[in-house]
Amino acid sequence: MKKETQLISAGRSKKYTQGVVNPVLQRASTVVFDNVAQFKEAAKNRGNGALFYGRRGTTTHFALQEAIAELEGGAGCALYPSGAAAIANSLLSFVKSGDHILMMDTAYEPTRDFCNKILSGMGVTTTYYDPMIGGGIEALIQDNTRVIFMESPGSITMEVQDVPAIVNVAKEHGIITMLDNTYGNGLNFRPLDFGVDISIQAATKYIVGHSDVMMGVSVATEKYWPTLRENSYLLGQCCSADDAYMALRGLRTMAVRLAQHEQSALKIASWLSEHHLVDHVRHPAFASCPGHEFFKRDFNGSNGLFSIVMKQGNQAALDGLVEALHHFKMGFSWGGFESLITTSLTMKPLRSATGWQHGPVVRLHIGLEDVDDLIDDLTQGLEVYASHL
Structure with a gap:
């Protein structure tokens, strides 16, 4: 089954849809039982898709969990109220006092x-x-x-890691590997296929795709799924059925949205690579991006997110650029239908192992607007940028 087809069919078995197209929205805190035998059966299977208690999930949650696990190729999927919660609770599920973590220097700031x-x-x-x-x-x-924790591409500066090489070392030493796969989203990269133990996403981004839900997901292999599932439950992690329903709806169109995000971003990144103010482009599909060779080897495609490194700049120039734009909005997150911009004068405060020897960084998320309108917007914004140099 092609992935585009999989996105349409995953999590839509009759036990979830009950005769309609979409899984039924089932809200619940308390689940009631007709008799003791039914209660005992539910308790025995409470971790395996049986209705037991609202925090364990309803059929709406189960449909989403099944769909994401299928997309990522894992044994099970835990749901969280945000991507940051997915990262934090995945780590908390497997570390204790006295343990040591290896974390890439380009990690998401939270x-x-x-x-x-x-x-x-x-x-x-x-x-x-x-x-x-x-x-x-x-x-x-x-x-x-x-634990060895990866994020590929890295946050803001987009370095693509040699995941198989790191995984091979981890397996030799019996170390758990986790990867923030928000960029790869299960369509363009499946970490578990490369031996990673746990794949994490901020479903807030491309899975939901409309900037209206906060959610995180974490998918584990068969070996680690029971521990992730139970420890996340004990840590109180859950999300609303309404949010799960919205994520399911976003999932159905993710492939077509990603294709447009990718196409527009590649066009704009190519244009920016020739701009006289730009030192280089940090887009994994470009040779100027560190780890580009691993992207070509391991990924099926890109999306709307990339960064540019400026030749020179100051805070006034960055502020002038942002405030001059009309279609690009200033705001955190990415992965929605809208174009966004964030800027950093230097990455030094967020780099301890690698440092930062380049100019200011401008991160762009290319939305679903007309690409020529976006280029026009950036053109006049960069003129304002230049006026402050």
């Missing part, structure tokens, strides 16, 4: 903060590594290393 501010207080230490380290990560492994 991931880094969670390690530095929460895990450190629990006695879990973190070493940040160069995302381009590949098999050289073996030199950083300690006797107590429990």
